[in-house]
Every structure is written in C-alpha cells, then in structure tokens.
Amino acid sequence: MSTDIEILWPADRVPITVLLDDPLPGRNPLWYENPAAGHAREIPNAFVERFADVIDRTGAAGKFSVIPCPGATGCLDSGVLDVPNSVIGEFLDIVRTRIAPRWDISPEMLTHNRALDLTTMRPLDEREDVWAAHQTEETLYPYIARALRILRDVRLEPNGVTSPWAFAKEVEADYQRAMSRALHDVCGVDVGWYFLDADGQSAAAAPRVVLLDASRGRSLVSLISGNQSDFLWRTQMGEEAPLDAMLTADRSSGRFAELFASGQAFAFHTHWQSLFSNGSEAGLHAFEELCGRINGWGDRIRWTPARELALYATARDATQIDVADGTIRFSAPFACPEFTISVPHPDAASTLTAGGTELRKLAPDQPLEEGAWHSDGDRALVCLGLLDGLTLNWESG
Numbered sequence: 001m002s003t004d005i006e007i008l009w010p011a012d013r014v015p016i017t018v019l020l021d022d023p024l025p026g027r028n029p030l031w032y033e034n035p036a037a038g039h040a041r042e043i044p045n046a047f048v049e050r051f052a053d054v055i056d057r058t059g060a061a062g063k064f065s066v067i068p069c070p071g072a073t074g075c076l077d078s079g080v081l082d083v084p085n086s087v088i089g090e091f092l093d094i095v096r097t098r099i100a101p102r103w104d105i106s107p108e109m110l111t112h113n114r115a116l117d118l119t120t121m122r123p124l125d126e127r128e129d130v131w132a133a134h135q136t137e138e139t140l141y142p143y144i145a146r147a148l149r150i151l152r153d154v155r156l157e158p159n160g161v162t163s164p165w166a167f168a169k170e171v172e173a174d175y176q177r178a179m180s181r182a183l184h185d186v187c188g189v190d191v192g193w194y195f196l197d198a199d200g201q202s203a204a205a206a207p208r209v210v211l212l213d214a215s216r217g218r219s220l221v222s223l224i225s226g227n228q229s230d231f232l233w234r235t236q237m238g239e240e241a242p243l244d245a246m247l248t249a250d251r252s253s254g255r256f257a258e259l260f261a262s263g264q265a266f267a268f269h270t271h272w273q274s275l276f277s278n279g280s281e282a283g284l285h286a287f288e289e290l291c292g293r294i295n296g297w298g299d300r301i302r303w304t305p306a307r308e309l310a311l312y313a314t315a316r317d318a319t320q321i322d323v324a325d326g327t328i329r330f331s332a333p334f335a336c337p338e339f340t341i342s343v344p345h346p347d348a349a350s351t352l353t354a355g356g357t358e359l360r361k362l363a364p365d366q367p368l369e370e371g372a373w374h375s376d377g378d379r380a381l382v383c384l385g386l387l388d389g390l391t392l393n394w395e396s397g
C-alpha cells in the first residue's frame with residue numbers, strides 16, 4: 001500500500017456504536033440471575049417502547065442482544081415459563097419494527113444462565129461461561145447455531161454474537177471459528193461481529209478484524225467496549241450515574257473524549273437492566289443525556305450499527321491501494337459504501353474522477369459524502385462507493 005494514502009473512517013466521522021447487553025421479553029435479566037436479590041421481576045413492554053423513543057430522539061445506534069432462552073426456562077420460539085406468549089410477541093414486534101432498523105441483533109448465547117443440553121434442551125449444572133471454557137469449535141458451533149436459529153425462527157435477523165459474561169474467553173480462537181461458521185450457515189452472514197472484550201485503558205478502542213478470508217469474502221470482527229464496566233449499573237441500586245467520567249457536558253473530558261481524540265471508531269456498553277434501574281428508569285434518562293452530549297460533536301461523529309462498523313473495519317484491513325502513473329487503483333475484496341481516504345492533492349489538479357465519472361468537489365466546510373471530495377491543504381479527502389478494481393484519477397482544468 002502506498003504510504004502516502006491514509007484510510008479514514010466513513011465520511012471522515014468517528015463511528016460510535018452502543019453495545020446493549022441482556023434484553024429479553026417481560027423480565028428483568030438480573031432477576032433470572034439472582035431471584036433472591038430483591039430486583040424487580042418484570043420489565044414491561046412499555047419500557048421497550050420508551051427505549052425506542054430514546055433512540056428515535058437521539059439517533060443512537062449499535063447492537064441489541066436478545067437472549068433466546070431466558071434463564072433456561074424455555075425459549076422464545078416455544079414458550080418461556082410464566083411469560084405470556086402475548087408479552088413475548090409484543091416485545092419481538094417492537095424490536096423488529098422500532099429497534100432492528102438501526103440496531104443489529106445478536107443472541108447472548110442461549111440462556112445467559114445455565115448451559116443447555118442441546119438434545120433435551122434441559123439445563124446442565126454449569127453456567128454457560130463455565131461450560132464454554134472447556135469446549136472446542138466442534139461443540140461451540142452447534143450451541144451458537146441453535147441460538148441464532150431460535151432468533152431466526154421468531155423472525156429476527158441476527159448478524160453477530162454477544163458473549164454472556166466472558167463466555168469462551170479461554171478458547172477464543174475456537175469460539176471465533178465457531179461463530180463465523182454459525183453466522184454463515186444459519187444467517188448467511190459473511191461479515192460477522194461479536195462482543196467479548198472491554199478496554200477502559202488504551203487511548204483507542206477500535207474494532208479488530210480477527211478472521212479474514214478475502215478469497216471467500218468472509219471476516220469476523222471483534223467490537224471492543226471502550227468502557228471497562230457499565231457506568232449505568234449502579235442506577236439499579238438508586239445511585240446517580242457518573243456521566244462526567246464518560247463525557248462532561250462540554251465534551252472536554254471523560255473516557256469518550258479521550259477515545260474521540262484518538263480519531264478511531266469506538267463502542268461502549270451498558271445493560272438492559274441498567275437502563276430500567278428497577279423501575280426508576282434513571283439509567284435510561286442518563287443514557288439519553290449522554291447521547292445528547294455525544295451529539296454535541298455534530299457531524300464529526302456518526303452513530304453506527306454493528307454490521308456497518310464490522311464491514312468498514314474489514315474493508316479497511318482487506319483493501320490494497322496502489323498508485324501507478326498517477327492512477328490510484330483499489331484491490332477491494334469487500335465492497336463498502338462511503339470508503340474514505342486522504343490522498344496527496346497535486347497542485348494543478350482540480351478534477352477527480354472515479355472509474356471515469358467526475359466526483360463532486362465540496363467546499364472545505366461541507367460535510368463529506370459518498371461520491372464527493374474536498375481539499376484539506378495539500379491533501380484531498382475522498383469518499384467513495386468502494387468496488388474491486390475501482391480507479392481514481394486527477395485531471396487539471
């Protein structure tokens with residue numbers, strides 16, 4: 001790759017992705033985990049609607065887990081103990097129509113509780129993360145495939161996987177291959193993503209491409225949470241959310257200010273029960289406030305669904321860019337919208353063509369968009385619909 005050319009994020013904006021763990025119909029996920037701890041048992045569907053209202057108002061996007069077999073007490077496609085089918089149906093309707101358009105769906109393995117025997121669908125003694133630690137690709141594959149299949153059977157379209165706790169961290173290479181195969185076989189998804197790791201320390205927390213097979217057009221991307229622990233968790237105990245530690249109202253400091261300054265895409269995570277806050281919904285209010293602060297960055301950021309982030313991260317890694325006789329040529333095994341690069345801007349050149357078609361020249365202060373470019377001193381920022389074999393040429397006059 002020419003060292004003179006730098007690949008930027010889509011339309012030169014920092015992608016931000018919310019990783020929302022643990023949603024399930026009708027119940028508080030924490031109640032399943034510890035019924036004696038005094039947490040509210042139910043989360044009504046009216047709360048799901050209010051969450052959908054918040055993402056409509058803020059534009060926030062990311063991934064949304066749906067646990068296929070909540071608490072190991074039945075599965076969404078066949079019925080869950082003590083949760084009326086009408087409640088499950090309403091929940092799924094809201095997810096399909098109001099959340100899934102901008103939030104990619106994943107299972108958070110089967111139960112987020114005890115592991116299931118796939119033959120009987122009865123719980124084993126071990127919790128899923130304990131069970132996963134001694135599995136292999138061959139045993140993880142059918143487990144993940146079953147989780148994806150149940151969500152497909154209730155007419156959701158999962159395209160990634162979320163790990164309950166630190167599921168399969170001990171056997172992550174096997175886990176990655178199992179996920180990639182299951183996403184392909186059950187969902188027809190070739191560019192997949194998963195969430196397992198958090199990094200609250202490093203200056204950047206960009207997604208990582210962990211499997212890449214350009215010849216078959218397959219990849220798997222690890223989405224990293226930039227916050228180590230859930231900053232909304234303690235709202236369940238009536239405490240105020242420490243939003244300033246994430247981002248102050250003036251955006252001058254906090255973990256997200258640091259991640260934004262890195263210029264790299266980043267993600268952050270929270271939990272369904274943390275938004276519900278045992279009924280006070282203090283977490284949801286704090287989440288909306290935080291999204292509002294992030295929106296203060298205007299068009300320097302973009303809320304980005306998980307699948308879009310995974311595709312872009314894959315295209316960044318897989319694309320070769322060569323320059324010969326003034327022609328910039330892309331070898332791109334993964335087509336990608338809004339592929340954005342910074343290239344040297346030759347002095348005399350005023351016109352830029354892509355595949356023979358002239359790209360629109362924008363004023364430097366106009367936001368970049370696909371099929372357009374603008375000058376940035378001696379560099380040009382160019383935003384393209386990336387296709388294999390595409391060429392760029394400068395012309396004068």
Ligand SMILES: [Zn+2]
Pocket residue numbers: 021022108112163164165
């Ligand atoms: Zn979880």
